[in-house]
Amino acid sequence: MQKMLTEREAFAGVLIGIVMERCGEAHSSKTSRTGLQLTVPVAERPSVRRGLDALIEHGALSALGETIGLTPAGQLLAQRTANGNTDHMSLDGDKERVLLQPLLIAIDRDDRLLPNRPLEDVRTLPARLENYQSHRAGRGVLSSWSLWVAIVAVVAALAWYVRR
Helix, strand or coil: CCCECCHHHHHHHHHHHHHHHHHHHCCCCEEEHHHHHHCCCHHHHHHHHHHHHHHHHCCCEEEECCEEEECHHHHHHHHHHHCCECCHHHCCHHHHHHHHHHHHHHHHHCHHHCCCCCHHHHHCHHHHHHHHHHHHHHHHHHHHHHHHHHHHHHHHHHHHHHHC
């Protein structure tokens, strides 16, 4: 019988997924924690930071300096939460059971992994990160265009002034 994810497990799964995605983009087993947090909308950064702290403390993520990566327990959690359930009865072998069960218990007891938004919003965080990043990149293009317009205006004003 499948056990549906609790809100805390779902939030932990989303955070693990974001770390995995960032590691995949960098073709590395680790990613910059600060860089990851900077890609999150400002209103959600505190909850993401607390969630990452909790996952590091519980052993789902490893941290060395400001880089983070998945541990074997974190990889197992990612597999189990990807399909929306944590079916304890179907754990393959004692090793998985030993890694995952204490982690899930710790996650369910940790208030830092309680989402501050509705669960639907939590599940859409990865997609919203992509939109947020493209929006921020778009603003950079806009500001570079305004810089070019300002330069052209200054050059035109200087040319007009010199001709007089």
